[in-house]
Amino acid sequence: MAAAVVDPEIPVLTIADLGVLRDVVDGPAGIVVRITPTYSGCPAMQMIHDEILAAVDRAGLGPVTVETVLAPAWTTDWMTERGRRALADFGIAPPLPGPAPVTFFRTAPGICPRCGSTDTTEIAPFGSTACKALWRCEACREPFDVFKTH
Amino acid sequence: MPSGSIVTGDAPLLRYVLERADDALVLGHRLSEWCGHGPMMEEDMALSNMGLDLLGQARALYTYGAAVEGAGRTEDDYAYLRDERAYGNLLLVEQPNGDFAVTMVRQFLYAAFMTPYWQAMTSSTDATLAAIAAKAQKESAYHVRHAGEWVMRLGDGTDESRARAQQALDALWPFTGECFMPSTAEQALVASGAVIDPAMLAAAWRETVARVVADATLTLPADTWMQRGGREGRHGEHLGHLLAELQHLQRSHPGATW
Ligand SMILES: [Zn+2]
Numbered sequence: 001m002a003a004a005v006v007d008p009e010i011p012v013l014t015i016a017d018l019g020v021l022r023d024v025v026d027g028p029a030g031i032v033v034r035i036t037p038t039y040s041g042c043p044a045m046q047m048i049h050d051e052i053l054a055a056v057d058r059a060g061l062g063p064v065t066v067e068t069v070l071a072p073a074w075t076t077d078w079m080t081e082r083g084r085r086a087l088a089d090f091g092i093a094p095p096l097p098g099p100a101p102v103t104f105f106r107t108a109p110g111i112c113p114r115c116g117s118t119d120t121t122e123i124a125p126f127g128s129t130a131c132k133a134l135w136r137c138e139a140c141r142e143p144f145d146v147f148k149t150h
Numbered sequence: 151m152p153s154g155s156i157v158t159g160d161a162p163l164l165r166y167v168l169e170r171a172d173d174a175l176v177l178g179h180r181l182s183e184w185c186g187h188g189p190m191m192e193e194d195m196a197l198s199n200m201g202l203d204l205l206g207q208a209r210a211l212y213t214y215g216a217a218v219e220g221a222g223r224t225e226d227d228y229a230y231l232r233d234e235r236a237y238g239n240l241l242l243v244e245q246p247n248g249d250f251a252v253t254m255v256r257q258f259l260y261a262a263f264m265t266p267y268w269q270a271m272t273s274s275t276d277a278t279l280a281a282i283a284a285k286a287q288k289e290s291a292y293h294v295r296h297a298g299e300w301v302m303r304l305g306d307g308t309d310e311s312r313a314r315a316q317q318a319l320d321a322l323w324p325f326t327g328e329c330f331m332p333s334t335a336e337q338a339l340v341a342s343g344a345v346i347d348p349a350m351l352a353a354a355w356r357e358t359v360a361r362v363v364a365d366a367t368l369t370l371p372a373d374t375w376m377q378r379g380g381r382e383g384r385h386g387e388h389l390g391h392l393l394a395e396l397q398h399l400q401r402s403h404p405g406a407t408w
Binding site for chain 2: 037039040041042043070071072073074098099100102103104105123124125126127128130134148150
């Protein structure tokens with residue numbers, strides 16, 4: 001139920017695909033859903049929190065609380081294979097295995113989700129949401145988002 | 151004291167958490183001042199994104215501070231209801247945005263310190279601080295990369311951009327020393343392993359800064375008298391103006407929500 005809640009910013013990803021959903025326990029005081037935040041300032045977290053409450057409520061499963069756990073810290077390495085494929089089909093290059101090293105002007109190339117080319121250029125390291133960067137494919141000339149390694 | 155101001159406890163852990171949270175909040179607020187004013191859209195988004203990361207780090211730290219203090223306060227109380235003298239942020243982060251070069255050099259100098267700082271803090275004996283550090287470290291790594299590339303572009307750019315970048319570096323340099331001076335709260339916590347002594351990162355920071363400054367064809371400023379006082383609540387005139395804007399709504403309409 002809670003696993004089907006989607007990221008409001010990338011609706012093809014469920015919170016289970018994203019690795020945000022950590023745990024669901026049926027305790028004496030009702031259901032406890034544990035989630036972990038992606039980026040410290042990710043504005044989608046509040047919405048995900050509210051959507052989980054609504055999903056459990058719709059299913060008539062009784063009292064529910066959503067707990068935010070910080071440790072261990074979320075990483076894009078937790079993204080499921082299904083999630084990675086869904087991202088690519090949606091036109092967003094999936095994250096590379098972490099951690100990303102600190103380099104200047106030398107980033108691992110984004111892989112174009114349309115044509116698969118690695119002949120790509122980073123346009124902006126900070127994209128439309130905290131988790132994405134904006135790239136351009138030099139082969140098919142289309143711009144695309146890259147889900148940043150985190 | 152303005153109406154509704156709060157005075158927090160002085161336990162070292164609470165004080166330390168508030169100091170680091172104040173750094174992130176104040177710099178995040180500075181970056182938010184660029185929103186809608188960036189030199190181009192991609193940069194406007196980058197500045198806002200970095201500001202959002204910092205705001206998120208501040209929220210996590212203030213929330214932890216509330217748990218540590220156990221006085222029924224929330225993250226908002228610390229941000230909106232403490233007076234300037236109670237703020238423990240570094241002087242570096244309160245410096246005004248100036249031009250784009252000042253903003254990027256300030257961001258680079260700070261992130262070049264915070265990236266190894268959070269990295270080291272992932273081994274904190276305090277599980278919450280270690281978890282906050284694990285996230286913040288990755289965010290900070292993006293900031294140092296982005297700001298560092300801008301320092302190189304500006305320094306190795308036109309005569310004008312080069313002059314402005316050098317001016318920014320020279321003007322901000324005296325505020326960098328404070329990063330490596332442990333606060334009273336930190337000194338009390340180091341032995342427990344909850345925090346690290348920031349002084350141990352001075353060499354690594356200098357190495358990163360020297361490398362980028364050299365690639366930027368800029369000149370590393372000479373060693374000079376380093377400003378301090380932010381951790382003790384002795385701030386420049388700029389923080390008061392910043393807080394007046396940041397706190398205005400909650401001070402004039404206490405408890406307002408929407
Ligand atoms: Zn392509």
